[in-house]
Structures are given as structure tokens and as C-alpha cells.
Amino acid sequence: MPKPKESVISKFYRERKEEKRRSKKDEKRRSKKDEKSRSKKDEKSRSKKDEKSRSKKEEKKRSVEFQVVCFTNKIQRLTSHLELHKTDYSSERGLRKILGKRQRILAYLLKKSPVRYKELISQLTIRELKRP
Structure with a gap:
């Protein structure tokens, strides 16, 4: 039994699949090849730079001021x-x-460092905490 002729569309899709595979x-x-060409020194220097930048970013994220701003x-x-x-609702x-979270963090900051608290409040233009 002879094979039916392949339509133009199906031929196009078949060729496209082959191109993607290639x-x-x-x-x-x-x-x-790129991985092999990199030298170990480059990798070490990159990793040190990455660690430094990560640590700075983490410090910023952990800071009370950053959390309050967020x-x-x-x-x-x-x-x-x-x-x-x-x-x-x-x-x-x-x-x-x-x-509530922001209020608790601000209360903590007020206890630990009133100067930083005042600066932050003035920068963000938010009201001070009500003291009991």
C-alpha cells in the first residue's frame, strides 16, 4: 500500500521539530565547552563577590528600618x-x-534606639506610637 503524500503543514511542523532538537x-x-573554558580562579573570585553582595543584601533585609519601609x-x-x-474584607x-507587625517593630526600635526611631518616623511621615 503506498504512503499518502505528506501535507505542506505537517511537513513544516516536522522540520520545525527537527530544528528545535538540533x-x-x-x-x-x-x-x-563554556564550563570547561572557565578557569578556577574566575569561579573563586565570582563566588567571593557573590557572597559579599549577598551578605550586604541580607543585612539590609534584616534591618528594622528596611522592614518598616516594606x-x-x-x-x-x-x-x-x-x-x-x-x-x-x-x-x-x-x-x-x-x-500590627509594623507597630510591634516600631515599638522594638523605639526601645532599642529612639534616635533611629525618630529619624525613620520623620522620613516615612507616619505617626508616632501611642505610649500607654
Whole structure:
């Protein structure tokens, strides 16, 4: 029984698949060559630089000021969202949680370093904590 003629479309897709396979194989070959060509010294220097930049980023993320700024940005976004969607109670609950977290962090900062607390409050233009 003779084979039916292959349509132009199916031929196009078959050729396209073959091209993709070839390109993937070529990419794998190239990446292996690139890995071998790198020297160990370059890798060591890169890793040291990466560690330094990571440690600086982590320090910034851990700082109390950074956390307060992030919470303040979230609070501003949520308040603008809630102005449009007044019945979105789950977002309102999330906003209350974030407000509480920020309040606790600010209380901690006030205890540890009142000067930094005052600076942060003035930069972000937020109200001071109510003292009992």
C-alpha cells in the first residue's frame, strides 16, 4: 500500500521539530565547552563577590528600618486598593495584620534606639506610637 503524500503543514511542523532538537543539542554542546573554558580562579573570585553582595543584601533585609519601609509600602498599596474595593474584607484583615507587625517593630526600635526611631518616623511621615 503506498504512503499518502505528506501535507505542506505537517511537513513544516516536522522540520520545525527537527530544528528545535538540533538547536537544543548545539546549546548543550556550547554550554559544556563554556564550563570547561572557565578557569578556577574566575569561579573563586565570582563566588567571593557573590557572597559579599549577598551578605550586604541580607543585612539590609534584616534591618528594622528596611522592614518598616516594606510594611509601609504594603500598607499604602492596600489602602489604595481598599478605597476602590470597600467590601474586600480579606484585604482589610491583611492590612490590619501588617499594621500590627509594623507597630510591634516600631515599638522594638523605639526601645532599642529612639534616635533611629525618630529619624525613620520623620522620613516615612507616619505617626508616632501611642505610649500607654
